[in-house]
Every structure is written in structure tokens, then in C-alpha cells.
Amino acid sequence: MRVTTLLGSAKKKGNTATILSWIEEEMKSLRHDVEHIVLNDKKIGGCLGCAKCKDSPDEIACVQKDDAIGIMENMVSSDVVLYASPIYFWGFSSQMKTLIDRCYSLVTNYHRPGHTSLMRGKRIGLLVTGGGPYENNVEGLFTAFNRIADFLLAEKSGELYIGGCTTPDELSESTREKAVELARSLVS
Numbered sequence: 001m002r003v004t005t006l007l008g009s010a011k012k013k014g015n016t017a018t019i020l021s022w023i024e025e026e027m028k029s030l031r032h033d034v035e036h037i038v039l040n041d042k043k044i045g046g047c048l049g050c051a052k053c054k055d056s057p058d059e060i061a062c063v064q065k066d067d068a069i070g071i072m073e074n075m076v077s078s079d080v081v082l083y084a085s086p087i088y089f090w091g092f093s094s095q096m097k098t099l100i101d102r103c104y105s106l107v108t109n110y111h112r113p114g115h116t117s118l119m120r121g122k123r124i125g126l127l128v129t130g131g132g133p134y135e136n137n138v139e140g141l142f143t144a145f146n147r148i149a150d151f152l153l154a155e156k157s158g159e160l161y162i163g164g165c166t167t168p169d170e171l172s173e174s175t176r177e178k179a180v181e182l183a184r185s186l187v188s
């Protein structure tokens with residue numbers, strides 16, 4: 001399978017990147033083709049809400065010609081897309097949220113007859129890391145991701161939240177095992 005992973009942390013060796021690397025290693029060992037995109041290295045403008053993209057449902061017709069176009073092309077040509085983000089104020093990192101908003105241009109007629117999506121039927125998964133001690137820390141983000149999957153007409157094929165993170169070298173063996181499990185659930 002062709003897999004695109006989206007790293008939403010600015011830290012290339014942080015908690016999210018480390019766990020993501022374990023997921024990618026497992027996928028590669030199973031002979032899947034993995035493309036890793038660091039969103040923080042890209043120029044991605046915020047969605048303008050102009051809805052011009054809705055005039056051309058069969059293409060990525062966003063008026064902003066920045067790096068989001070290439071990333072969305074990559075997503076659309078993949079079988080699996082894995083979103084990996086630290087939790088920031090009970091939501092996605094701004095790098096991830098900005099891309100998610102731009103994916104508005106992949107869908108037409110949401111909540112109406114004729115709902116279509118360039119992501120239809122693709123598998124999507126979510127990895128989130130957090131540091132806080134809160135109960136129900138990630139529930140809001142998981143709810144949002146379920147709705148994003150419905151919006152994209154995609155199939156949510158796995159999610160993993162690792163809370164209480166400090167530094168990457170403190171991540172446990174059980175976290176590594178959960179990462180491997182998520183990798184397998186996304187490509188099996």
C-alpha cells in the first residue's frame with residue numbers, strides 16, 4: 001500500500017515524531033511504501049473559505065497555490081493517510097489544523113445529496129501525544145477526527161493517544177508495541 005504520514009509537530013525528534021517513526025518502521029518492514037511529510041517545513045496558508053474549490057469537484061481546485069496542493073495530491077494518491085499531532089490546547093497543532101482546513105477543497109456537497117470526496121474510501125488514522133494530566137484529554141480531538149473521516153468519506157482505521165509524555169527517551173516499550181499495533185491496523 002501507499003502510505004502518507006503527516007507530522008504535525010515542529011519537533012523532528014520529539015514524542016510524536018519518535019512514535020511515528022516506530023509506526024513507519026513497522027509499515028516499511030511489511031513492505032509498504034511510506035512517504036513522510038513534515039508540515040512545519042511546508043508553506044501552508046489558512047483556508048480562505050472562498051468556496052471556489054466547490055466549482056471543480058473532481059480536482060484539487062484551491063485558489064491558494066502553496067505547498068498544501070502537493071500534500072493533498074499525495075494524500076489523494078495514497079491508500080492510507082496517517083495524521084500525527086501533539087495535542088495543543090485540546091486540539092490539533094496549528095500546522096495540522098491548517099492542513100485539515102485546506103482539505104475542505106477535497107469535498108463537495110457535504111451534508112447534501114451528491115456528497116463526494118477525493119478521499120473517498122481511503123484509510124485514515126490518527127496518532128496524538130500529550131503531556132498533561134487531564135482526564136478525557138483527547139476526547140474532543142478524537143470526536144473531531146471521526147467527523148473529519150465522515151466529511152472526507154474516508155475509513156478511520158486506527159487511532160492512538162499516548163498521554164503523560166515527557167521526553168522521547170522516556171517513551172515506554174508498551175508505547176512502541178501500541179505503535180506497531182496501529183501500523184498493522186492501518187495496512188492490514
Ligand SMILES: Cc1cc2nc3c(=O)[nH]c(=O)nc-3n(C[C@H](O)[C@H](O)[C@H](O)COP(=O)(O)O)c2cc1C
Pocket residue numbers: 009010011013014015016017086087088089090091129130131132133134137165
Ligand atoms: C502550545 C502547547 C499546548 C499544549 N497543550 C496540551 C494540552 O492541551 N494537553 C496536553 O496533554 N498536553 C499539551 N501540551 C503538551 C504536548 O502535547 C506534549 O508535550 C506533546 O507530547 C509534544 O509532542 P512533540 O514532542 O511531538 O512536539 C501542549 C504543549 C504546547 C507546546
